[in-house]
Amino acid sequence: MLCYSSARLPSLRGATWSAARRALPATGTGLLWAAIGVLVLALALLVTVAAPVPPLQDLNEWTYQGYLIGSRAAGDAIPAAVKHWPVPNAVTQLALAGLTIGLAPITAAKGFVGLYLLLGGAVLWQLSRRRDGARDGLRFALLVTLVLVHAPYWSGEFNYQVGLLVLTCYFGLYGAGRAPPPATDIAYSVLLFFCHALCLGVWFIHVGWRSLLQRRLARGVASMLPALALLVWYAVADPRPDHDPALRVGPKLTGFAEQAGYRLYVLAKIGPYQNMVFGGAGDADRFAAFYWLGTAVNFAFAGAMALLFLAWLRARRTAAPTPELLTAVSCAVIAAVDPGETLGIGNAGERFIYPALIIAVLCFEGGRRWRQTGAVLGGFAALLGLHLLIGLPPQTTAISGVPDWSAMNDPRSRFRILFWHRPFLYLGQIEAGQDAATTGAPPAAGIMYETSLLQHRR
Numbered sequence: 427m428l429c430y431s432s433a434r435l436p437s438l439r440g441a442t443w444s445a446a447r448r449a450l451p452a453t454g455t456g457l458l459w460a461a462i463g464v465l466v467l468a469l470a471l472l473v474t475v476a477a478p479v480p481p482l483q484d485l486n487e488w489t490y491q492g493y494l495i496g497s498r499a500a501g502d503a504i505p506a507a508v509k510h511w512p513v514p515n516a517v518t519q520l521a522l523a524g525l526t527i528g529l530a531p532i533t534a535a536k537g538f539v540g541l542y543l544l545l546g547g548a549v550l551w552q553l554s555r556r557r558d559g560a561r562d563g564l565r566f567a568l569l570v571t572l573v574l575v576h577a578p579y580w581s582g583e584f585n586y587q588v589g590l591l592v593l594t595c596y597f598g599l600y601g602a603g604r605a606p607p608p609a610t611d612i613a614y615s616v617l618l619f620f621c622h623a624l625c626l627g628v629w630f631i632h633v634g635w636r637s638l639l640q641r642r643l644a645r646g647v648a649s650m651l652p653a654l655a656l657l658v659w660y661a662v663a664d665p666r667p668d669h670d671p672a673l674r675v676g677p678k679l680t681g682f683a684e685q686a687g688y689r690l691y692v693l694a695k696i697g698p699y700q701n702m703v704f705g706g707a708g709d710a711d712r713f714a715a716f717y718w719l720g721t722a723v724n725f726a727f728a729g730a731m732a733l734l735f736l737a738w739l740r741a742r743r744t745a746a747p748t749p750e751l752l753t754a755v756s757c758a759v760i761a762a763v764d765p766g767e768t769l770g771i772g773n774a775g776e777r778f779i780y781p782a783l784i785i786a787v788l789c790f791e792g793g794r795r796w797r798q799t800g801a802v803l804g805g806f807a808a809l810l811g812l813h814l815l816i817g818l819p820p821q822t823t824a825i826s827g828v829p830d831w832s833a834m835n836d837p838r839s840r841f842r843i844l845f846w847h848r849p850f851l852y853l854g855q856i857e858a859g860q861d862a863a864t865t866g867a868p869p870a871a872g873i874m875y876e877t878s879l880l881q882h883r884r
Contacts (some may be wrong), residue, residue, distance in 0.1 A: 427753075427772060438583055440621070448546035451614070456489055456561070456562065456563035456564065457563055457819040458563070459563035459566070459567045459801055460551075460554075460561070460563030460566050460796075461563075461656040462567045462801055462802075462804070462805040462808070463547070463550075463566045463569070464547070464577050465571060465805070465808045466567075466570050466571065466698075466804070466805065466807045466811070467543050467547045467574065467575065468808075469808045469810075469812065469815075469826075470543060470574075470575045470579070470807070470811055471539070471540055471543050471544075472811065472815065473814045473818070474536055474539045474540070475536055475540070475813050475820050476815060476818075477849075478532075478819075478820065479532055479535070479580070479850065479853060479857070480532075480535045480856075481535055481580075481702065481814065481818060481849035481850065482535075482579070482580060482581070482582035482849060483538070483580070483581045483582040483583075483848055483849055483850075483851050483852065484581055484582035484583055484584075484851075484852065484856055484875075485518075485523075485535055485539070485582030485584055485637055485871070486516050486535070486582065486850070486851075486852040486853060486856035487582075487585065487847065487852035487855045487856075487874050487875060488519055488522060488582065488869065489522050489526070489531050489532075489534065489535040489538075489855075489856050489859065490531065490855035490856050490858060490859040490869075490873070491506075491519050491521045491855075491873055491875075491878060491879070491880050492518070492520070492521070492523040492526055492531075492534070493520075493522070493526040493531045493534075493859040493862070493863065493869065494506055494523025494863070494869060494873070494880060495508070495519060495520070495523040495860075495870065495879060495880065496522075496524070496526045496527050497862075499523065499526075500765075503868055504868075504869060505869060505870060505871065505872055505883070506872070506873050506880040506881065506882060506883065507880065507883050507884070508574045508879060508880060508883055509592055509663075509664070509827065509879050509880065511660060511663035511664065511749060512619070512620070512656045512659055512660055512661055513620075513660060513664065513803070513878060513879050514620060514621070514622055514626070514657075514660065515621075515622055515877050515878045516585065516620050516879050517587075517588050517617075517621045518538070518584040518585045518588065519878050519879055519880075520620075520879075521538060522534055522535065522538055524667025525537060525538055526859070530860055530863045530864065531856055531859035531860050531863055532856060532860050535856065538584075540586070542574075542584065543574065543575075544575065546573065546591050547570065547866045548575060549591065549594075550566055550570060550574070550594070551566055552568045553569065553595070553598035553745060553788065554566035554569060555790060555793070560790075562765075564794075564797050564798065564861055565787060565788075565797075567700055567801040567804060567805070568787050568797060568800055568801055568804060569784065569787060569788075570588050570804070571698055571727075571800070571801075571804035571807060572696070572731075572783055572784050572787065573590055573591055573594050573780070573784060574587070574591070575698075575807050576698070576778065576807075577696070577700060577773075577845070578590075578773075578776075578777070578780075578848075580700045580702075580847045581676045581847055583773075583774075584621045585621055585622045585878075586621070586624065586625065586777060587616055588621050588622075589621030589622035589624070589625030589626070590612065590622075590625060590780060590781070590784075590794060592617055592618055592621060592625070593618065593625050593629060593781060593784075594784050594788070596614050596629065596631075596632075596787055597750065598788055601635050601750055601787075601788060602748065602750070603787060605636060605640070605642075605645075605747055608645065608648060608649055610632075610855065611633065611649035612649055612652050612653075613771075614857050615629060615633075615649065615650065615652060615653035616652055616653055616656070618653070618790045619653045619656050619657065620857070623657070624774065624777050624778070625781075626653055626657075626755065627781040628683070628757060628778070628781045630650060630653075631753050631756050632749055632750070633646050633649055633650060633755070634646060635749040635752040635753055636749035639747070639748070639749055640738070641754075646665050657798040661811055662791065663880075666876075666877075669869050675774065677840075682738070689762060689764065690725075690728075691844070692761070692764070692773075692775045692776050692779070693728045693732065693761075693779060694721075694724040694725045694727075694728040694845075695724070695773075695776050695845060696724075696725075696727065696728055696731065696776065696779055696780065696783070697720075697723060697724025697725070697727040697728055697803070697806075697845075698723065698724070698727060698805070698806040698807035698810060699719075699720030699721065699723050699724045699804065699806060699807075699810060699845055700720075700803050700810060700845055700847050700848055701717060701720070701843065701844060701845045701846045701847065702817075702818070702846075702849050703843060703846050703847065703849075704818075704819070704848070704849060704850050705819065707835075708757070708842065708843055708846055710816065710841075710842040711782055711800035711842070713813075713817075716813060717732070717844075720806070720810070721844055721845065722844070723803050723806045724845060726799075727804060727806075728800040729801060729802040730800040731783050731796070731800055733793070733796045734783075734786060734787075734790070734793045734796035734797060734800065735754070735758070735783060735786045737780065737790070737792060737793035737796060738751075738789065738790040738793065739751075739755075740794070741790065741792055741793075742798055744877075748789075750785050750788075750789050751785075751789075752779070753782075753785060754781070754782040754783075754785040754786055755782075757778045757779070757781045757782035757785075758778070758779070760774075760775075760778045761775045761776070761779045761782065762775070763775075763805070773845060791840070807829060807880045808821070814855040818849075843875070846878070852874060854871060855874060857871070857872055858870065858871035859871075
């Protein structure tokens with residue numbers, strides 16, 4: 427039995443109490459901010475579990491592809507061909523392939539989302555420390571909205587989501603110009619390659635700036651080489667039929683006003699409100715007041731985050747530039763240019779905005795009014811969760827009438843589908859996997875995307 431003398435007990439209690447204080451936000455107000463983030467995570471999880479299938483658009487296609495990969499690994503025939511070269515956009519499919527070995531696809535998808543939210547929330551809590559070591563509940567609430575539960579989440583873009591979380595870990599652990607050992611850099615870069623090429627691109631930008639500022643170019647290049655080799659291999663081997671300009675979908679914009687307005691809209695897409703379109707209708711048709719309130723919240727959230735970013739730049743105007751600052755500014759500039767068509771990546775502008783703001787939230791403890799405003803508005807995601815719990819159909823047979831991309835170019839409908847998602851667009855794919863897993867019959871449905879580990883048979 428372990429024994430302690432009475433002289434040692436006070437110091438032990440003091441150390442324990444000190445550690446407990448550091449583990450929680452410093453004030454009751456800080457705990458309240460943290461509670462907003464926890465509530466957003468809880469509602470997002472509850473919506474996913476309660477729905478007949480996860481209402482997360484692309485995830486249903488990726489779940490089916492994961493099921494096919496698992497079936498092929500087991501020696502079964504599948505209606506697709508496996509690529510034999512390294513592919514970005516693969517982590518989610520590989521994880522789901524493992525889960526569907528023991529679970530039905532719908533259960534596996536819900537389990538995957540649950541793990542993502544729980545582990546992601548725990549990681550962000552660990553990263554939400556102030557310089558004095560205490561937890562910052564306000565930072566945690568903002569990170570939940572910017573990293574975990576936002577537009578890419580509801581679109582089911584989980585390879586990007588996982589990559590963004592890994593990128594956030596990197597910035598949180600190795601900020602202020604701290605360079606990890608070369609082996610750690612290489613491990614992060616290879617992991618980011620298999621998550622999402624855009625997240626890897628942000629990492630390249632950061633390591634590039636750090637290498638230039640520290641005058642250690644050889645080390646930086648050496649850290650990048652393995653991931654660059656994988657990218658070259660992928661670019662040479664993968665046909666990328668989806669990158670055909672003739673297949674490009676997106677808004678057709680004419681004139682400066684429309685271009686500027688669309689970029690403001692892309693910035694507002696970082697907000698917490700999402701417009702779920704199913705059954706031939708969105709919130710503009712089902713609940714117009716909530717639709718316009720959510721639209722206003724998104725633009726207000728974007729404004730608060732933009733002002734926080736500018737406050738950070740202003741606070742740093744007389745200081746020497748850091749890799750984090752230059753990376754964030756680079757991402758903001760790229761987002762404004764929006765190179766999605768050139769890169770063959772959907773929503774590229776939006777996806778560069780998140781890293782810029784995440785870096786600002788991690789690095790900047792000022793701008794409290796804008797951080798508080800952002801956290802309050804970000805909490806609207808919890809209200810969205812309640813709205814979806816009430817409004818989502820209880821049976822998949824009630825889901826129909828999904829509009830295609832051309833709706834965004836119809837003047838009569840453009841302003842009725844702002845911030846839209848089509849949560850059950852790939853319902854047929856996940857249900858095909860579910861039927862195959864339940865009946866033992868071979869899966870027959872084709873895949874919709876060739877951007878991951880599978881391609882059509884040719």
